[in-house]
Amino acid sequence: xxxxxxxxxxxxxxxxRARAKGAKAEGWRRRGPLxxxxxxxxxxxxxxxxxTLWYSLQNWNLLRPDGDAFVGLSNYIDxxxxxxxxxxxxxxxxxxLGCVFAAMVLGIVFxxxxxxNFKGRGLVRTLLITPFLIMPVASAVLxxxxxxxxxxxxxxxxxxxxxxxAVDWTSSFPVISILMALVWQxxxxxxxxxLAGLQAQPKDVLEAAQMDGAGWWKTFVSITLPQLRxxxxxxxxxxxxxxxxxxxxxxxxxxxxxxxxxxxxxxxIYQRAFLGFxxxxxxxxxxxxxxxxxxxxxxxLRLIFRSFDVKD
Amino acid sequence: MAIDTATAPAPAAGRSEKAPxxxxxxxxxxxxxxxxxxxxxxxxxxxxxxxxxxxxxAAASNPPTFFFEPTLDQYRAVLEAxxxxxxxxxxxxxxxxxxxxxVLAVPASYALSIRPxxxxxxxxxxxISTKMLPVVAVIMPIYVIAxxxxxxxxxxxxVVLYTAMNLPIAIWMMRSFFEEVPGEVLEAAQMDGAGLLKTLRxILMPMVAPGLAATALIxxxxxxxxxxxxLNLTAAKAATTPVFLVSQMTSEGLFLAKLSAASVxxxxxxxxxxxxxxxxxxxxxxxxxxx
Numbered sequence: 320x321x322x323x324x325x326x327x328x329x330x331x332x333x334x335x336r337a338r339a340k341g342a343k344a345e346g347w348r349r350r351g352p353l354x355x356x357x358x359x360x361x362x363x364x365x366x367x368x369x370x371t372l373w374y375s376l377q378n379w380n381l382l383r384p385d386g387d388a389f390v391g392l393s394n395y396i397d398x399x400x401x402x403x404x405x406x407x408x409x410x411x412x413x414x415x416l417g418c419v420f421a422a423m424v425l426g427i428v429f430x431x432x433x434x435x436n437f438k439g440r441g442l443v444r445t446l447l448i449t450p451f452l453i454m455p456v457a458s459a460v461l462x463x464x465x466x467x468x469x470x471x472x473x474x475x476x477x478x479x480x481x482x483x484x485a486v487d488w489t490s491s492f493p494v495i496s497i498l499m500a501l502v503w504q505x506x507x508x509x510x511x512x513x514l515a516g517l518q519a520q521p522k523d524v525l526e527a528a529q530m531d532g533a534g535w536w537k538t539f540v541s542i543t544l545p546q547l548r549x550x551x552x553x554x555x556x557x558x559x560x561x562x563x564x565x566x567x568x569x570x571x572x573x574x575x576x577x578x579x580x581x582x583x584x585x586x587x588i589y590q591r592a593f594l595g596f597x598x599x600x601x602x603x604x605x606x607x608x609x610x611x612x613x614x615x616x617x618x619x620l621r622l623i624f625r626s627f628d629v630k631d
Numbered sequence: 632m633a634i635d636t637a638t639a640p641a642p643a644a645g646r647s648e649k650a651p652x653x654x655x656x657x658x659x660x661x662x663x664x665x666x667x668x669x670x671x672x673x674x675x676x677x678x679x680x681x682x683x684x685x686x687x688x689a690a691a692s693n694p695p696t697f698f699f700e701p702t703l704d705q706y707r708a709v710l711e712a713x714x715x716x717x718x719x720x721x722x723x724x725x726x727x728x729x730x731x732x733x734v735l736a737v738p739a740s741y742a743l744s745i746r747p748x749x750x751x752x753x754x755x756x757x758x759i760s761t762k763m764l765p766v767v768a769v770i771m772p773i774y775v776i777a778x779x780x781x782x783x784x785x786x787x788x789x790v791v792l793y794t795a796m797n798l799p800i801a802i803w804m805m806r807s808f809f810e811e812v813p814g815e816v817l818e819a820a821q822m823d824g825a826g827l828l829k830t831l832r833x834i835l836m837p838m839v840a841p842g843l844a845a846t847a848l849i850x851x852x853x854x855x856x857x858x859x860x861x862l863n864l865t866a867a868k869a870a871t872t873p874v875f876l877v878s879q880m881t882s883e884g885l886f887l888a889k890l891s892a893a894s895v896x897x898x899x900x901x902x903x904x905x906x907x908x909x910x911x912x913x914x915x916x917x918x919x920x921x922x
Contacts, residue, residue: 349747349748352738352739352742353742355735355739356735356738356798357739359735359798360761363791363792363794364764364769364795367769367773367776368769368772370771370776371768371771371772374771429668429672432664432668435661437659437665443665445909446669448909448912449905449906450676451852452852452902454856454876454894455856455858456897457876457893458675460876460894461679464887464890465675465678465891466675473695476695503672508916511912511913512916515913515917560762563765564765566767567858584765584767585766585859589767589770589863592770598775602771605765605767606768608765612763612764616760616763
């Protein structure tokens with residue numbers, strides 16, 4: 320009798336252990352496929368950042384080989400006295416918000432126009448997505464020279480037809496010139512996302528609204544726009560991630576100038592590191608940008624996780 | 632305008648076949664407006680292509696030259712300037728990195744959707760947050776480390792960096808495509824005792840193939856067009872197409888027609904791919920929310 324009970328207990332115990340072991344093995348089986356990507360990403364993207372942190376505490380200027388000394392937080396203190404850094408930070412915000420907002424508004428207009436049946440719809444869509452596919456370096460050249468050149472640019476010639484005198488766009492209005500090129504590049508991206516949202520919305524709701532005699536604008540604001548919300552949020556988030564890192568257009572159209580009037584943070588840090596050889600200072604700026612990005616991103620990600628309700 | 636069509640005693644009855652339900656005139660006006668906007672928006676591209684077929688004197692003229700005898704001289708000049716090797720580098724960097732991204736992203740997104748690990752949300756958060764890390768904040772250590780490892784001006788350095796650059800977005804996209812696979816299909820496969828690899832190969836991959844194409848296309852676009860890493864980490868040997876374009880701009884003054892020809896050639900592969908795979912592009916960008 321007693322042996323039977325003992326045997327049963329032993330058996331149950333063994334089963335428990337096997338189950339625990341099985342769960343552990345199961346956990347690793349699940350984790351296994353994830354690990355290569357995770358480890359690769361950590362090594363390539365996180366490890367260098369630790370070096371950046373270390374550099375930011377050094378006085379390391381490649382032009383002064385005697386330097387390379389630990390200076391604590393003095394690089395950070397210098398940044399807060401650096402008015403160019405503040406200007407570049409402001410420009411980063413202007414470029415990002417300005418481009419994402421304008422591209423989204425234009426994108427919504429184009430998407431609404433495309434979301435109808437008409438002749439040549441496919442061709443119109445093809446024309447409209449092209450700026451997103453053009454190499455940004457090529458589009459920067461196209462805008463700064465072919466379109467906006469003060470003496471032979473197409474843009475000034477068109478303005479001239481309306482009696483508006485020629486403007487030297489990239490030196491008089493550098494931020495607006497860069498924004499033009501950026502909005503041109505990113506509008507198709509927003510348009511495609513909004514178009515996807517429009518095509519996903521149930522047609523019967525729209526028809527019902529029309530039957531009720533709701534006007535076009537009212538239908539758009541009260542039915543279409545709310546349904547587009549997660550597409551618009553996704554567009555704003557992805558757009559902002561890429562636009563905030565804009566470098567090509569600034570490097571080629573204005574080189575941050577005149578002076579530093581149109582430099583954004585990526586360009587200013589690049590200048591300090593690769594043209595000024597001031598690694599310590601540039602690294603400290605990088606760290607500050609990362610901290611600011613993390614703060615902003617935490618809010619932004621909360622937004623996207625809410626709209627995509629990720630299953631845990 | 633809407634009132635106009637509603638009260639008019641159907642003068643367009645004969646054309647009713649052509650006009651959809653929503654009414655004829657406003658709709659055709661909208662179509663004209665759409666065409667005008669589309670052509671206006673596309674016109675810089677037309678101008679770039681036109682300029683590339685001009686002689687230099689006609690390219691930078693005031694007023695602009697609209698009628699000219701097209702020439703292939705500029706394209707010839709671009710190819711003679713050695714564009715080939717840059718294109719080859721771009722091809723390697725784009726092709727290999729996209730392949731690597733897919734190889735890494737497919738299992739990872741499987742582990743974040745179909746048989747999810749614990750803390751899926753945290754892992755996803757981590758991946759997308761690396762995308763928010765400004766590239767410029769890590770370029771200095773990457774430059775220094777690459778210098779010490781003697782892999783500056785090496786195309787494989789770009790391959791590794793482009794893989795890391797596109798991996799997070801690819802994982803997010805692939806995950807959303809895997810999420811669409813109905814659970815019953817997978818259960819049935821498990822009942823049959825199919826292993827992970829077999830399930831992946833025979834059941835999952837065919838179902839998410841369009842999503843995979845969409846993801847690959849997005850990776851190709853961003854890798855082909857990448858300039859910042861290429862500018863800072865390559866020189867003569869491993870430089871890619873965007874670097875070639877810029878070298879045309881600075882090294883020998885400004886030859887607008889030749890520059891335009893180089894721009895057209897540099898953009899052509901991705902533009903063609905995007906045109907052909909428009910549906911995939913929409914799917915990829917909307918994270919599979921639209922079929």
